[in-house]
């Protein structure tokens with residue numbers, strides 16, 4: 320059944336929202352607020368209906384032709400049909416709407432919205448599924464479990480795309496990929512090179528690995544042997560030639576092992592560092608509970624007033640990278656990085672009676688609800704919460720507000736152009 324509907328807004332997830340005359344909500348992907356759309360009503364889920372745009376009857380002036388040939392089939396992008404400047408406006412609306420929907424009643428002190436300098440070719444890593452028959456490397460098709468063969472991804476940096484195309488032609492990779500279901504390519508921007516990682520069920524032949532280096536952009540190749548717990552990475556000594564190299568806003572080089580987390584859009588990572596430095600917080604002790612390799616701790620390292628830096632992360636290899644990075648820069652005496660969980664770090668601070676002026680929280684998508692009750696015993700003045708998931712962020716901010724941490728400034732960073740995702744940075748201050 321088809322209906323003619325007007326799109327009211329875009330919701331978290333990227334779909335347009337419209338209403339039937341009886342008030343029932345319809346979600347329609349690839350639409351823009353204000354557009355009049357002929358919609359096929361596909362499936363009724365009770366409290367909403369899934370719709371499909373059959374025809375745009377009145378087109379938004381913000382509608383453009385998507386650049387990517389896979390757009391609409393691939394599940395990766397939701398906003399390529401929208402002019403970039405308007406994507407930013409929509410993300411701001413989505414953020415505000417998320418606060419309101421989850422019950423935030425006070426002011427939302429949104430200070431700045433920072434677009435990505437690059438609208439395309441910004442991602443420094445791409446992850447692919449592999450299907451072996453007639454080699455397919457690709458992403459999962461929207462709303463299916465099928466792999467869509469991809470020969471270029473416009474979100475990935477250009478070097479990553481070059482390597483992807485070369486892999487399709489490389490005879491050794493054609494052999495190696497037969498035993499593999501998953502691979503990643505990660506760039507090393509300061510070297511203009513790319514690392515290949517793959518997960519395999521058969522130990523690769525050395526000659527096949529060596530032959531991959533006919534791809535001139537390749538810097539290193541690592542593999543994991545699949546099993547209940549994958550073993551790897553091999554070669555084990557990733558210190559030689561394996562670490563990716565990034566440069567931060569202060570000219571400090573970061574060294575990052577294959578597969579270790581680093582923010583996907585480096586320009587935006589640097590923009591976040593600039594903003595958190597510019598807050599000029601009066602602090603002496605900083606605790607980063609999801610430090611990774613220490614990325615955001617390093618933003619404060621030049622502040623001579625800070626006497627203690629502690630970063631913790633459950634990824635041992637990330638901690639090794641932070642220590643290696645600090646050693647190379649001769650600043651390892653300044654900071655303490657430990658392989659432990661956020662909650663362990665809080666319990667241990669409480670036990671030792673340690674308090675911090677600033678606690679940085681940059682948790683995975685699920686947020687950090689489990690830390691809430693412990694934070695007041697450790698976070699004395701400020702919290703900086705960095706989040707890639709607005710709903711879990713707001714859920715945690717509601718808890719923090721109950722504990723007397725009040726958002727003073729909020730920044731939206733467009734870490735992920737062409738998709739509905741974005742990064743939010745919140746400065747909270749503890750009120751007495």
Ligand SMILES: C[S@@+](CC[C@H](N)C(=O)[O-])C[C@H]1O[C@@H](n2cnc3c(N)ncnc32)[C@H](O)[C@@H]1O
Pocket residue numbers: 580581582608609610611612613614615631632633634637659660661662681682683
């Ligand atoms: C979004 S990343 C942020 C890393 C770092 N802040 C950066 O900018 O590179 C989240 C990090 O949290 C770590 N992590 C996940 N669960 C954790 C936990 N329970 N305790 C401590 N670290 C955790 C992951 O290993 C990952 O490095």
